[in-house]
Amino acid sequence: MVTKQSGQLEGLSEKIFLDRYAWKNADSNDTKVGDVVLVLTKDDPKFPAKEVGEVIARSGSEVTVRLRSGDLVQSSVEKLTLTVEKTPGEMWDRLAGAISAVEETTENQKLWQERFRYVLDDWKLVPGGRIAAGAGASEELTLFNCYVIPSPHDSRGGIMKTLSEMTEIMARGGGVGINLSSLRPRRAIVAGVNGSSSGAVSWGGLFSYTTGLIEQGGSRRGALMLMINDWHPDLLDFITVKQSMGQVTNANLSVCVSNDFMRAVKEDLDWELVFPDTKDPEYDGLWDGDLEKWRQRGGKVIPYKTVSAREVWHTIIESAWKSAEPGVVFMEYYNQMSNSWYFNPIICTNPCGEQGLPAWGVCNLSAINLSKFYDEANGDVAWDELSKVTRWSVRFLDNVIDATPYHFPENEQNQKRERRVGLGTMGLAELMIKLGIRYGDPESLVFLDKLYGFIARESYMASTEIAAEKGSFPAFEADKYVQSGFMRHMISEFPEVGEAVKKRGIRNVTVITQAPTGSTGTMVGTSTGIEPYFAFEYYRQSRLGYDKQLVPIAQSWKDANPGQELPDYYVTAMSLSAEDHIRVQAAIQRWVDSSISKTANCPGDFTVEETKRLYELAFELGCKGVTIYRDGSRDVQVLSTDKAEEKPAEDKSSVGAAAKSGEGNGAAEIGEANGAEAIGASVPAAASAEFAEAPVSLRAAEQVVDKAYKSRPQVLRGATYKVNTPFGMAYITINDLNGSPGEIFLNVGKAGSDVFAMAEALGRVCSLFLRYGDHGNKVKLLIKHLKGIGGSGAIGFGVNRVESIADAVAKALENHVQLDDAADGSGTAAVYADESAAVQQGTGGELVDEVAAPYLAAKGTAAITSRDLCPSCGSASLINVEGCKTCSNCGYSKCS
Template identity: 80%
Template structure:
């Protein structure tokens, strides 16, 4: 492992760190001359601007801040973001202590504090944003990035209950996914008030509007994913809703697509849009959005209309072209591959879409910065260091489950039943540049299979080792677990993983994921997620302001090229 080193953040990286992740001092009246702060210099509801600077003068509530650009800004203390932490090292110390504190003995706590601090150093492991912001800093903030809550009960009270749950989660820093398929379609009869329903899409608009009202600390806003199943009578309205300005503006949208629907698309067949018979005497008690379960119980459905599956598919494509949404999620296939298939069905994804989750499921995220695992001496991946970091990171994330506050008992019960974690990556494109591998080339595809297979193997072996020490997740059943589509694939390529699971168990129902890491990747100055660089120099408009970005590795290569060019020129004189 590399020795610990001081980190200096600059420009947008420093802004993101201070705004999103550094431990805050909520009482800005504590601001004093000499403090490094984030000052709101343009108070615009849509495009605010914040600048990092140092307080050089204070008179009462008024302050003068000298920005990093050398400008003097007059402000007041209410418009400052005051942080207790000023450097990444302070945050890493806090996180290592917090995550090791749940170990069983003082000796283990000290051992793992050191190991966690080692992998956090130099941004080798970049914790998920909620972990970075909350662990060891607040007993109120969730350490889980995102949640899926159960589909709303199909009543005004049920919808308001879901709205309350969503609001409470978002207010504490979590994003939320909701599947709307449990809500009766537009114009369906509502007998209790002798009227008709406004439909699932209209209630999605309410969830979207509320999301736009919620600030989560710094410049971070609430995040929402709305989904609907392909059989729902409102599916076409859902697909096209973003073509009407202002109706749903603060949510990502996706259609849950089944195998039968895709078969109907390929064969140009009819597709039935249906919904349960709401007059069923057990409707309010039994209906939860799972149509297959409803039918299996012998309950009736009402046929609303017949459409061409291919026309619905083309509408999805056209709408995605016009408004960038909706996406599609192959939910039936998702459940066939899911490790929790036998006890906890997936109903929706989180807002960014990297994790399909059950009701009350959570995203427990961190990402390894692959750009830090380049072995320059051998022009290869530093495989041993990557293996160690992967294994330590799985334990880090497992400890999050026992460290985080839970504001809903259902979340705690679900997460401690399955102990779902999601270890991902960032910096892939930067690593490949260092290895002289062209992104998207045949060589890159072969390399990616090797790299991510290696990470998956180490992660699942680590989970088995932790299970041997601490016990498997409560719902673990070795034979059923190994029958998931994912674990079958894993066992075929890495039989030692299946052997370890049978012998030792599994601490976590899932272990790996791939999040986009937009903010955290930008903060640490590397490529985000698994994406290539779309440009080496660009301008970024965000809720922190308008910033110019020049990719660090491109700057390094530009300097090398200029030096080589200069040497060639000098040698020719």
């Protein structure tokens, strides 16, 4: 939080300021006694920690630092961050001078330096992270947070060119968005090398891997958004890629969805996956990923596969439910609303999703801190002050376009042609608490419409005033500009804006963007972006360490009202329904010409069907995109409500919901160990929490377990369930202990196979888990964390769909608990003595490997009933063919 008397920050706020935004002294050897520094106290590549302190002694390269806590730390100068600026006031002076310097006259430079210093003071305007770090401090650092670069040219040289451009941007502090739809699908012929393509998704893996290298080497994490269009033949591979560990771990994923696709979902129509004919003579020269433009030119399109639109939609929803990805961007609708519709189509978004951009487009971001605009005397918004700060802030961002260094001429040409800016907000939740308005209630939607309509009007009027002075953006065509979906809405509500645009023109193609502001909002000590507070007391894991946070506005109320509950308008992300989140997003989206970074937080027991309804509600309400986060669905989270320092490094489980965090780079900070969900799920969060305070010695730990472990009686009764899985038919025996499941036996595959061994291991671990602690909660937790785990394939449809052996266990447990509830007071399900009495689950048929089936038919071999894991490719494709174990996926054979 800010100490108003001095402008000095404290706690995590000071750490963030010194680490990310204060002007750095590049040579830590300049450190001297008395310097305030940031010292690395825990040198861990994934979970480091830094603290603020003062140097009290130096001997050679070794220093002694007294931390703010009073503790002394010995360190080398190499582990120090030494800054030129120590207070926000010094940064505000630098920024005001640098951004006003592009004004043409000395008089204007002085005028706008004073005005910019006014809006920056006391954090009324919080600049985007790149502006704060780079303006006036470096000729190398870009002032733009994020970029979208053109879809890769479909060639090795084109892909490497994209990789080089991405690397250069990230090395200078920018995040990158790439649409992969220009790349030919997996197994498509590559005539030049007489081979076949590895597909768009595999090249996405290359971009992701490189992002991870930059993350390790720089002072700021790389951030990458990968997108694919809904017509691409690799669509399903893209949707499910994070269910395979290690393929795409350092990127956020979103699917670009068209209006036609959503109509096909609604009407249960087939959907065709297509790609241009790569043999077309103009393919190499003209294909850029825009399918509609290709068709308009008369280019040939090849159908690859026809799928059910609803099945594809279900796969998107299910994957988002499992791991919060992929997100969905309603890209056709986005372009219909876009002010640049007539000259510069939107092809992708930045990594956090709030800024849709054309090729070579950039994010130019800052946020008005709404918490500073509460008129306490009148109990209302300080509208006049908000108007002034909004108008001056638009000029601030417009000047950034001329103040930033450009490292690619294409970026400079595009940005100066359209002059895209994105003024957003933070502190909304704090302002609403001050006003006594409950975030998400119907009353709040009326207020949000008024507030953001006001900001939109003031922003657009300011842009027209700048245009009258300096000229409109070069691509401006008044008649076409006002035909965009957004401008038609704006003019219908505020006719004066339409008149001003026609009379004066407009300086910027877009003006408003709602970014996440995770790091800057945390530094300032207010709520981030348009989000509610995550919690009023929480823990934050970042590359600065593990920090406990108390929300000042809530803590102040508690201090003034000891022993009382907070009023109901003190809401948090998890106390709201997911629909509340979406309705707030939609209310604000009406007044945002770009887009919004917003996460709909959902409880852990939120279902796939509920997720589907949420995504469809977002489309119906006019949102341009949607992302959910289901509590516990990722293995590493920035924010949590339980104290569990360093726990992610040990058991990869977590409690609490993630918030999109970080200045344009936030989603990467959520924890991109995606694809490892199954590992985290195997140790439920509540279970690991129970062991969190256990003694560290093995003997003591064993004693803790012994006290809680329930030994097995000589006889247990239960039921056996027959479930078809991707590995063959599974027989799952569940026996009850004291009226609740107490042990599980799994029989899958042939004895001696790897699948058989792993199934047996899973059964043993589940049994151990069930016989420890509170049985009722344990069963629910086990179902929750096993259900939906996916592998390389699935079998069945709808409610009968089985993703894996673990998923089969969850479904059998669900059935068992239901039967147990229906038993006549015995508390135990009936014993099934034979298969005819057993509960049938799954498709009921035997599994046939779809890859190997044609080969087996030709050989006259019987259908496969089980498979083993291939030691070469890792897929569950090892089958017995003519007496030898052979992989139907990669061709590996144990006999060759």
